[in-house]
Amino acid sequence: MEVALDRSRNRQVAPAKGEAETKLRVLQLSAFAGLTLPSRDAFLELAKVEQLARRTRLADQGEPAKHFVILGSGRVRVERMSAGRAFPLGHRGPGETVGETAIIGSAAASESATVVDEGQALVLPMAGIRRLVASDPALRIAMAVALVDRQRATEERLESLLLHGVEARLVDFLFSAHRRWAADHASGELIAAPFTHADIALLIGSTRETVTLLLGKLKRAGLIQFDRRRIVIRDRAGLEQRAVAS
Secondary structure, three states: OOOEEEOOOOEEEOOOOOHHHHHHHHHHOOOOOOOOOOHHHHHHHHOEEEEEOOOOEEEOOOOEOOEEEEEOOOEEEEEEEEOOEEEEEEEEOOOOEEOHHHOOOOOEOOOEEEEEEOEEEEEEEHHHHHHHHHHOHHHHHHHHHHHHHHHHHHHHHHHHHHHOOHHHHHHHHHHHHHHHOEEEEOOEEEEOOOOOHHHHHHHHOOOHHHHHHHHHHHHHOOOEEEEOOEEEEOOHHHHHHHHHHO
């Protein structure tokens, strides 16, 4: 399928053919799936389907937020700079959003967001989505749900970091990653996103060496296997038992 490259933003704008179906498909993955007419139509009319290339910057911390994004596929790394160091806030996947914190509150982006695995997304201009949220009660409720979901995910990650050992945190990460990037595999449950050991270490508060060691132990125990750079969960029940024991 041919696409026209929007060079000013390093994103590819999908052609009109089939765009309506794609918009609905992506919307159904998100917290906005329950929108009813006319709220849904107003939201989708504002949205554009775009292909996101690797390394595309969707937001820059401290800069004016220009877009609200709902991912249909792919992966986006979100991080915040503090005292000159990047603090990883997590990775966003299908159905998740980028830019939600700038819709109500500060006009500047509170974090930076970079595409790490190319994908597809609904992209809405920030000015337009702010007007819709201000005028549409149903959309305000859906946006509140999206914000609560984001807060809950942050709290669950903080709980894991504070209360669980490294192996339990690694297992939690594997299950969370599979929920967001699940794919069929002959040997089990594939995490389609190709996380590096360094990526995982940053997200679970450990080191690359420790993650490599623990993944090797889980592989030898027959609980996971590797498919190129991707991880396959072979024994979910066994992983859950390891998480409890650690």
